[in-house]
Amino acid sequence: MKTTLTIITLFMSVLIGAQQSEYKQDSIQLRTIYTASLTNGNSYQWLDQLTNRVGARLAGSEGDKKAVAWAKTELEKIGLDSVWLQPVTVPHWVRGEKETAHIETNYGKFPVAICALGGSIATPDEGILAEVIEVQSVKEVEALGDKVKGKIVFYNRPMPADKIETMQAYGATVGQRYNGARVAGKYGAVAAIVRSMNLKLDNYPHTGVMSYGDTPENQKIPTAAISTNGAELLSKLLKDEKFKVKLYFKQNCQNLPDAQSFNVIGEIKGSVYPDEIIVVGGHLDAWDLGDGAHDDGAGIVQSMEVVRLFRKLKIQPKRTLRVVLFANEENGSRGGKTYAAAVKTNGENLIVALESDAGG
Amino acid sequence: MKTTLTIITLFMSVLIGAQQSEYKQDSIQLRTIYTASLTNGNSYQWLDQLTNRVGARLAGSEGDKKAVAWAKTELEKIGLDSVWLQPVTVPHWVRGEKETAHIETNYGKFPVAICALGGSIATPDEGILAEVIEVQSVKEVEALGDKVKGKIVFYNRPMPADKIETMQAYGATVGQRYNGARVAGKYGAVAAIVRSMNLKLDNYPHTGVMSYGDTPENQKIPTAAISTNGAELLSKLLKDEKFKVKLYFKQNCQNLPDAQSFNVIGEIKGSVYPDEIIVVGGHLDAWDLGDGAHDDGAGIVQSMEVVRLFRKLKIQPKRTLRVVLFANEENGSRGGKTYAAAVKTNGENLIVALESDAGG
Structure with missing residues (x-):
């Protein structure tokens, strides 16, 4: 789970201004984040819920629906500025x-x-x-x-x-x-x-x-x-x-008609540059033969942990910090495609995006 | 087990001359070692034997004796220039x-x-x-x-x-x-x-x-x-x-009279500077409540793998390359102390020593 720290480090350098005078303050804040992550982290509890209660969650399945509901509820609990579902039409293949x-x-x-x-x-x-x-x-x-x-x-x-x-x-x-x-x-x-x-x-x-x-x-x-x-x-x-x-x-196996799923999105609005958006995310779907702890449960909980820690530590980012839990990476990448299309349509200024999908 | 590669890399730079003209040849040889380590590695087979057949091996125990015998046999199989046992008097505590x-x-x-x-x-x-x-x-x-x-x-x-x-x-x-x-x-x-x-x-x-x-x-x-x-x-x-x-x-528990154990040592004699000795090692003993896979089975098999790969690939080091599998690191460090004393007594020129004892 140390990747969480890496993600945070990467982000902090973008979130916080690059002025020399702020460097010391940044380093103190970084240390605070490290410590909170290591002593009050929520990743394992979330991973336990996602893998052992939700479990397999291939696009279009009942597990997929449960995962979306779970993620939305958990993001709402953090108290972000907003949490919403972005509809994604996904393939529905069953074994x-x-x-x-x-x-x-x-x-x-x-x-x-x-x-x-x-x-x-x-x-x-x-x-x-x-x-x-x-x-x-x-x-x-x-x-x-x-x-x-x-x-x-x-x-x-x-x-x-x-x-x-x-x-x-x-x-x-x-x-x-x-x-x-x-x-x-x-x-x-x-x-x-x-x-x-x-x-x-x-x-x-x-x-x-x-x-x-x-x-x-x-x-x-x-x-x-x-x-x-x-x-x-x-x-x-x-x-x-x-x-x-x-x-x-x-x-x-069968290819059923396309089904409805969602990208689960939450954000903390930037205090100075709200229109500059930094995205961290993972994919919520996982193959039916496992419980998706590594691929990509780890990426999901790491991404959620980034915004949770910012809120918990009352760190107000200058730019908007958004977590996106993508639908259907495994068999169609429809979540990513839908998200990208919306960014284009809305003319959003996405300045950094980082997906965590390399296991825990 | 990638630590094996790290150890090898560190050693290659010492083992092989530092002349500019040899750098390219070195890098080719390094790649050969990497590839052999990844495709024909013996670490897991050895680790399986050491943990599942030998198992717990606290100083002075029957497991300790078995581990010494196993390590000596395996080092002999590699065909090193010499393999020997260095007697170490160890504490003999039983639970x-x-x-x-x-x-x-x-x-x-x-x-x-x-x-x-x-x-x-x-x-x-x-x-x-x-x-x-x-x-x-x-x-x-x-x-x-x-x-x-x-x-x-x-x-x-x-x-x-x-x-x-x-x-x-x-x-x-x-x-x-x-x-x-x-x-x-x-x-x-x-x-x-x-x-x-x-x-x-x-x-x-x-x-x-x-x-x-x-x-x-x-x-x-x-x-x-x-x-x-x-x-x-x-x-x-x-x-x-x-x-x-x-x-x-x-x-x-009981503290029984000191028992006999051994550092298990093997080496490849250096072709140019045989008296300059490079040591790689781990400790063979492990606590009685586990099977010592991490502490320090991993260090043991990594160390053995270094000399095995040199032999298998017919790489002749210029300096003597020695593997030392130390006795009794856990409750007395007598193996390390005995080895150090012998180095002093014999006036050996030990130029690098690396113990691998941080888990697999």
Whole structure:
């Protein structure tokens, strides 16, 4: 939770005038904020409420509604100058019944763990059973072209483990998850299976967003993540000639009509430059398979804590300090887009914006 | 485990010559070490073995012997130029049967969790039951003098929560734990109870070292940590006049005769300056109430990993690179003292030494 301090530090330098004579006073105020954050912080209590009482909160779900209500209530309790909800129309994807999968071979069946990617369509009720073609990238699929027809394309490029900045490892492979089904579908594949975004070998496939782009409805194919252990096993069996390999999987997800959600916003009006706005925020939505403590519960409570501490310590910022708890970052970024559009429409002078979305 | 990288970086700059022309080569070698550490690291496997197979390993215990044997075997597997054991005579304190405690009042008994501090003597078999005097420091006890006679002195100064560097919070209160019994005993107290070194309110008292200094045997009094919840309750009851408060506790620890342990040492001989020695190390011992993953399993495996990576990557250091896994840091620091004495006796040229003991 020390990120809270970092956020505050960053903001203080903007909020408080840059005159030399004020530097000493600033440093005393900063120390006061540090101390209050460490001795009277509310982050963990909030995080406990958001993760254990609200829990999973994917856009459009009941959890999403609960999270919006919770956040609004908590921001109101702080006693900000104003708290409001900004309507956001969000996708409404549901996972349905738990997915099942196994590798079928001439030596028997091997169960593997999969989970539908967010936004994917379902398989037919009887599931999909097909031969598998393993690839390392969407480029490879484009080179293969019609050879993937009728098959399940298995994207197995692992996250590179030699990155010191771990988000680089994510960035290096997330493309095959996001675009895998779209490209494989174009060439007639019947499904796309993607290695779970995880450096560890385990049986817990990670969900995440995918996109069909502008694929026509009849070319959309179902797509799922396969656990890293499952990916290793499938790859090994595919390379061994004595095995005749097919993959079976069934998933039951649905894209329902768009739903209503909200960005939850609160602010302390600036005393000198009320029209200059500083934004701190995180995203309130979280995937359905966890309780969203890191992604992005931490960012939410850190952001709320910034305005809470300013109020608690009776620090009056010169510029307007606004907290924005964004809707639907995970599978559509509609909250961010809606907020940005409103800033433009209203001609707001947004001088700094900081989103905290890198875990606790 | 990224600390491993830091250690390596620090060392590389010393190990490899400082000539401008070699900088580029150094940076390539550093990258190679980073990559090997991240993709072929052995730290977690070692940590699993040390914590889950060896486990608790307080000086003189069976676990201590196992840890020494394990570390020697693992260092030998790496294929260092030499691996040896440096004998260290260590204290041999044992906790015995689990401690019990409760607060006795005119309104009934309140059970609280305590644990003997390392090095403490036992209570009599029937336990100790006495009135309690709450203090904030050893200085306060010195000011009270004979007023503590016949009482249990309760050191309740909490760790300050406003420290950004958390070790400062530890440093601010550990003195009452280390010296509390010695000072209280001098003025005739029958026991000393110390608030557990923990910022959280919970029921898990932390053990840790204490010292009687040169207290004569007949003035030594038993001392224990009380859980933070227990400390809060005790303090509250003491402040409420309607309660007549006594504390009861019983502990069964023993100081056995000194035992034999070892610093486990391995090295890669320097190719150009073999007599200039760089040391990296951690401490192999760990308190009996945990499995010592952070304190100091992490430091141990990080240190071992430094020499393992040098060997694996066939990097020949110019100066001697030595790993020292110290015995008995927790309750006596005898490993470090023995090692330092030997360095002096042998006139060794120790140019850098780095102990990793700040958790994983």
